[in-house]
Amino acid sequence: MGNCRHCLNPAGFLRSVHRECQEKHNAGRAEILSLVRKTLKEHSALAGLRATTTQMAAESFVDAASTRALVVEGYTQAVEDALADGLLSDEEEDNLVLLEGEFSLTQTELDQKGAYTKVVQAHVLRELANGKLPDKFNVTGSLPFNMQRDEKLVWLFQQVSYYEQKTRRHIEGRSSGVSIRVARGVYYRTGAFRGHPVETTVNEHIATGVLAFTTKHVYFASPQKSFRIPYAKIVAFTPYSDGIGLQRDAMTAKPQVFVLGDGWFVYNLAMNLSQFSAQSQIHN
Ligand SMILES: [Zn+2]
Secondary structure, X not given: OEEOOOXXXXXXXXXXXXXXXXXXXXXXXXXXXXXXXXXXXXXXXXXXXXXXXXHHHHHOOOOHXXXXXXXXXXXXXXXXXXXXXXXXXXXXXXXXXXXXXXXXXXXXXXXXXXXXXXXXXXXXXXXXXXOOOOOOOOOOOOOOOOOOOOXXXXXXXXXXXXXXXXXXXXXXXXXXXXXXXXXXXXXXXXXXXXXXXXXXXXXXXXXEEEXXXXXOEEEEEOOOOOEEEEHHHEEEEEEEOOEEEEEEOOOOOOOEEEEOOOHHHHHXXXXXXXXXXXXXXXXX
């Protein structure tokens, strides 16, 4: 006769678990997850969350590793919840940082589904929307292009596939995406980027390289092809779930498409930076 894998007492003939114990275990897991989510969302005090979850875990036979995974999942879901209807507020960001400290979570753990990166990106977008230049981005090593003296790097994407549209078509998605005003900037919610991934069959792959956004230009650098485009020369950005398209103002210019995995951040970044650069030109 085996023992119950949860309470370790005899489980009965041909059984490895008591039904009540399994139910308690499942309920405990769900409770821990929802408590973490709720605490982050409702800005309640985070102090004591560790003690509470530890106790809940003990009562429902949830081990330490599983508890930790549930906390990470709660963090991930809270980030998704927040970005679905707006940018992360200062307070939401502070709560996430507190949770990170409370459970001594590593950035690698939090970034398993990209949640940590999203928090950093949301911070950058909030700064830009407030008319400030973000200082979160540090590049190690040298850049594959030369910036002007008065421009600043805001973000750099690696391993970006660059495509040119084979045939000139109308610019799609010009007004797509649900935007909301955030301070001086604009924000397109994560939900606006589901569907319509880049249809690469109509596009020709030209090169793979680095795509960078500065305060003045979009740069692309690769062994095959490198160029930079001032924001003022771009008439439209097209949002895709896995990248971004842009159209230059020249009549002959083919639409250019960059595939980099996540369209939400790059589109918000491009829209706010082009707005930012237009505003700073007016002020200068
Ligand atoms: Zn049991």
